[in-house]
Amino acid sequence: MFGWEFPPFNSGGLGVACLGLTRALSERGLEVVFVMPKMLDLSVPWTRFVFADKTDPLSEGLDIRTIDAALAPYLTSLSYEAYRRQGAAMPSNSVYGPNLMTEVKRYAAMAAAIALKEDFDIIYAHDWLSFEAGMEAKRVTGKPLVVHVHATEFDRCGGSSGVNNEVYAIERAGMEASNRVIAVSELTKAILVNKYGIAEGKISVVHNGIDETTAPQGDGTLLRLHTLKQAGYGVVLFLGRITLQKGPDYYIRAAKRVLERNPKVVFILSGSGDMEHSMMDLAAQLGIGSNMLFTGFLQGNDRYEVYSAADLFVMPSVSEPFGITPLEAMRLGTPVLISKQSGVSEVVNHVLKADFWDIDEMANQILSVIGYPGLRASLSENGIREASGITWGLAAQKVDNVVKELLLAV
Amino acid sequence: MKSICFYFQVHQPYRVKKYRVFDIGNDPEYFNDRSETDLNNRRIAEKVAAKSYIPTTTLLLKLLKKYPQMRVSFSFSGIAIEQLERYAPEALDLFKKLVDTGQVEVLGETYYHSLSFFYSPLEFEIQVNKHRDLIRKTFGVWPRVFRNTELSYRNDLAKWADEHGYLGILAEGWDPILGWRSPNYVYQPKDTNSIRLLLKNYRFSDDIAFRFSSKDWSEWPLTTEKFGAWVGEAEGDTINLFMDYETFGEHQWEDTGIFHFLEQLPEELFKNPGIDFKTPTQVIQSYAPRDSVDIPHTITWADTERDLTAWTGNPMQRAAIESVYAMQEDVMLANDGRLLEDWRKMQTSDHFYYMCTKWFADGDIHSYFSPYESPYDAYIAYMNALSDLRLRVEKVR
Numbered sequence: 001m002f003g004w005e006f007p008p009f010n011s012g013g014l015g016v017a018c019l020g021l022t023r024a025l026s027e028r029g030l031e032v033v034f035v036m037p038k039m040l041d042l043s044v045p046w047t048r049f050v051f052a053d054k055t056d057p058l059s060e061g062l063d064i065r066t067i068d069a070a071l072a073p074y075l076t077s078l079s080y081e082a083y084r085r086q087g088a089a090m091p092s093n094s095v096y097g098p099n100l101m102t103e104v105k106r107y108a109a110m111a112a113a114i115a116l117k118e119d120f121d122i123i124y125a126h127d128w129l130s131f132e133a134g135m136e137a138k139r140v141t142g143k144p145l146v147v148h149v150h151a152t153e154f155d156r157c158g159g160s161s162g163v164n165n166e167v168y169a170i171e172r173a174g175m176e177a178s179n180r181v182i183a184v185s186e187l188t189k190a191i192l193v194n195k196y197g198i199a200e201g202k203i204s205v206v207h208n209g210i211d212e213t214t215a216p217q218g219d220g221t222l223l224r225l226h227t228l229k230q231a232g233y234g235v236v237l238f239l240g241r242i243t244l245q246k247g248p249d250y251y252i253r254a255a256k257r258v259l260e261r262n263p264k265v266v267f268i269l270s271g272s273g274d275m276e277h278s279m280m281d282l283a284a285q286l287g288i289g290s291n292m293l294f295t296g297f298l299q300g301n302d303r304y305e306v307y308s309a310a311d312l313f314v315m316p317s318v319s320e321p322f323g324i325t326p327l328e329a330m331r332l333g334t335p336v337l338i339s340k341q342s343g344v345s346e347v348v349n350h351v352l353k354a355d356f357w358d359i360d361e362m363a364n365q366i367l368s369v370i371g372y373p374g375l376r377a378s379l380s381e382n383g384i385r386e387a388s389g390i391t392w393g394l395a396a397q398k399v400d401n402v403v404k405e406l407l408l409a410v
Numbered sequence: 411m412k413s414i415c416f417y418f419q420v421h422q423p424y425r426v427k428k429y430r431v432f433d434i435g436n437d438p439e440y441f442n443d444r445s446e447t448d449l450n451n452r453r454i455a456e457k458v459a460a461k462s463y464i465p466t467t468t469l470l471l472k473l474l475k476k477y478p479q480m481r482v483s484f485s486f487s488g489i490a491i492e493q494l495e496r497y498a499p500e501a502l503d504l505f506k507k508l509v510d511t512g513q514v515e516v517l518g519e520t521y522y523h524s525l526s527f528f529y530s531p532l533e534f535e536i537q538v539n540k541h542r543d544l545i546r547k548t549f550g551v552w553p554r555v556f557r558n559t560e561l562s563y564r565n566d567l568a569k570w571a572d573e574h575g576y577l578g579i580l581a582e583g584w585d586p587i588l589g590w591r592s593p594n595y596v597y598q599p600k601d602t603n604s605i606r607l608l609l610k611n612y613r614f615s616d617d618i619a620f621r622f623s624s625k626d627w628s629e630w631p632l633t634t635e636k637f638g639a640w641v642g643e644a645e646g647d648t649i650n651l652f653m654d655y656e657t658f659g660e661h662q663w664e665d666t667g668i669f670h671f672l673e674q675l676p677e678e679l680f681k682n683p684g685i686d687f688k689t690p691t692q693v694i695q696s697y698a699p700r701d702s703v704d705i706p707h708t709i710t711w712a713d714t715e716r717d718l719t720a721w722t723g724n725p726m727q728r729a730a731i732e733s734v735y736a737m738q739e740d741v742m743l744a745n746d747g748r749l750l751e752d753w754r755k756m757q758t759s760d761h762f763y764y765m766c767t768k769w770f771a772d773g774d775i776h777s778y779f780s781p782y783e784s785p786y787d788a789y790i791a792y793m794n795a796l797s798d799l800r801l802r803v804e805k806v807r
Contacts, residue, residue, distance in 0.1 A: 261431060350767065352786055364430040366792040371431075374729030375789055380765050381725070 002035045002111060002123070002130035002137070006049075006300070010211035012241060013208070014127060014150050017184075020214040022047045024396030030403070033118055034134070037107040039170040050118070052110035052133075055350045091112055101166065108132035121410075122146060128153070128167055131174025144179040146399075149205075151184075152191050153318040158244035172196050179409075180402050182206050184322040185343025204402050207347050209392040210327040218304025225309035234265040234370035237310035237334075239298070242273035242319075247316035247339065247356045252279060254316070255365035256286045258370075259270050259304045263291070265370055270295040270306055307332050310370045311376060316356050317342050326351065335379035337365050347390055350382035388401050413648045413688040413696070414641065415608065417557070417580065418565035418655035420488040420505075421523050422458065422494075422584060423760035425449050426779055426788075429795040438802060439757065440795040448781035452497045457481055459498035462659035468502040469673060474513045475678050481513050481687040484655070485557050488521030489542045489758065491548055502548075509549040516545055518553030518576065524757035525559055525721060528708065529735040537754065555579065555690040559759050561610065561652065561711035562718065565704065568599030568607065576605055578694045580652065582711045583609030588703070594646020595700040596693060606694040607703055610711060614641065619653040625665035634671055638678035641683065647697040652711070713768065721762040722770040726789040731762055733796055737803065744806040752799055756792070765786035 005015035022032045026046035039051040111133030123145045124133030131147055138145040153167045175181050175196060182205045183189040188206050192198045225235060240246045255267040261345040283292040298306055313329035313336045320342035329336050338345055339356035369375055427443035443449040474480050494502040506512050518525060526534040545553055555578040556571045563581035571579045575670035583593025593609035621627045641649055662668040679685050712720040722728055734756050741753045764780045765788045782788040
């Protein structure tokens with residue numbers, strides 16, 4: 001299995017999905033060898049890790065030099081370029097150096113060497129960054145390839161404009177070269193069919209899940225937000241990358257509408273991303289800066305605390321292939337509002353839903369959750385139960401089926 | 411002798427439109443949705459009249475004429491009659507013709523199809539009286555048998571109806587309460603003088619109302635021959651078939667063969683010399699009660715629980731229904747006709763049913779009958795509208 005990030009070295013849902021899925025697959029008796037491009041201090045009891053940069057290329061007859069590349073899976077090429085030009089610091093959780101494509105190619109070349117050495121039946125690649133690695137492994141071994149699409153270039157760009165052709169080409173080539181494609185939602189499947197021309201019959205939808213392996217953990221000892229809540233403030237939370245795809249601007253505009261009606265609400269924006277500064281500007285411009293809290297990227301106990309303290313979690317994504325964060329909030333009993341343009345919306349009922357652009361409706365729902373305790377209680381009660389039924393075990397079962405079908409066909 | 415006792419429920423709520431927080435204080439119209447959705451009350455009334463009320467009633471008129479000994483009964487909510495008068499007068503005229511045949515009994519209920527009995531005895535009586543007056547004015551008859559909203563029932567309701575001169579009252583024939591007793595007999599409610607209790611035979615009723623078109627059902631397709639044979643074999647004095655009138659043409663579409671079934675049914679039943687049709691009053695007058703029945707806790711005709719949890723089972727539902735009744739004193743003191751009417755329209759049980767979150771067991775039925783995208787949307791619209799109503803009441807006082 002070729003991946004790109006794995007907790008704790010992850011910046012988003014891709015790593016979480018790899019963690020949850022590998023664990024659940026191993027529980028089904030599938031042995032997973034997880035390949036990462038770079039040596040990291042990773043260890044989980046159910047998976048053996050192989051690091052591409054620890055494979056000696058010369059012994060395999062390849063001449064590849066290790067380049068320090070900057071690679072975070074959620075950087076678009078554009079923002080990546082921007083980082084380079086400005087010489088800005090990469091996000092602190094980034095483990096790769098400054099050249100995206102070189103790193104992808106290097107990983108692919110190494111993948112061939114690793115594939116020749118390892119004993120396995122199926123090649124599995126997560127998202128475009130590891131697609132070329134998967135394709136190389138298939139080329140040298142002839143074994144069947146499954147590609148798992150967690151997001152497409154169209155999602156990352158929040159639309160068609162700004163799509164990087166090179167990335168698009170790799171995504172498309174990976175899917176075409178694969179024997180089966182797994183999409184994280186019907187929404188994503190439709191994009192693969194309509195924008196990549198992939199045959200519908202080749203794609204299986206496997207929704208993400210949540211369980212104790214991937215859920216945020218904490219002890220509830222940090223009580224910083226309690227003062228605010230005791231003063232009678234409602235707390236609303238956005239947690240995700242502050243990028244076009246995630247719709248932070250719609251969140252801030254909805255906040256403005258809410259505050260016109262009820263000034264005792266605090267809006268948290270948790271995460272980092274290329275729109276962080278412009279979002280601070282927007283909040284100030286709208287005159288609601290004092291009700292907006294920017295926390296930066298949160299992990300561990302902080303993340304647990306902010307989820308638990310919120311009266312409502314909002315995910316206003318413009319284009320969200322799945323969206324694991326609402327499941328994390330639901331599991332902790334926090335009511336959730338998600339955009340209808342999200343894959344997770346296909347599997348949850350006990351949440352509020354709105355179109356990402358419908359700021360008035362979002363504000364209406366936020367005000368209702370703050371104002372009507374009955375709504376909060378029902379969403380919380382039913383949300384916990386619903387999230388507990390959306391497990392990685394279910395996802396692994398579907399992946400297992402795909403794998404078994406391919407093995408039978410061999 | 412064994413009798414078939416049909417009772418059909420005709421009811422349409424005033425659905426609350428998508429009322430947002432921002433409308434509070436600005437828009438006193440809660441029920442005037444004009445969209446192409448199922449929140450548009452006019453649209454629903456027109457649709458149900460065309461698909462169900464008009465064709466079914468036309469068919470019944472034909473059957474009653476063809477079989478002078480045939481009998482059926484109806485209960486109309488007051489707000490259904492109001493809406494038919496405004497949006498589908500043709501359907502209402504047909505109902506009047508039906509009652510004019512003298513072969514149809516009309517039952518009593520609350521005007522607003524509310525659960526007021528459980529929250530405000532005073533309000534309950536006002537609504538029952540208002541309904542009685544409307545039935546008298548519309549059909550020229552006086553209800554003598556009572557059925558409460560959603561067939562909800564309890565000992566004290568029977569006692570109330572007994573004291574108010576009703577001959578009979580209807581309830582669900584729910585096994586855990588009946589024990590060894592069959593729903594196919596007349597009973598006497600506990601601690602009452604002369605009133606009689608008629609119990610719904612839910613198996614036979616649901617064969618028609620819910621299972622008729624279900625291909626997963628081992629008895630599908632349900633023919634009149636089969637149904638007639640079951641009824642013929644059943645023990646007891648009366649088979650009480652209670653169901654929503656919209657079963658015909660709306661819940662079971664025309665192409666399921668439901669109209670054909672209804673059309674053929676009397677002939678099939680009359681083949682059996684021991685079977686006739688009776689209205690609830692006739693059943694009560696023809697058969698002696700077999701036993702007394704004690705029902706201290708509320709039962710209804712909904713879901714597998716047969717209790718009120720489909721309306722008051724979750725925190726939203728309880729908050730909503732408690733909020734509307736908490737306004738009673740202020741609304742009464744404001745004494746404004748329009749406010750009273752809006753407040754009462756907000757008591758209709760359907761509003762709370764739409765907020766039901768029991769998706770998992772009984773859920774498909776709830777979501778089918780709800781015009782909202784989710785129970786949460788239903789609650790938000792309702793609470794926002796109620797907040798506006800509260801503002802209007804405060805203003806008048």
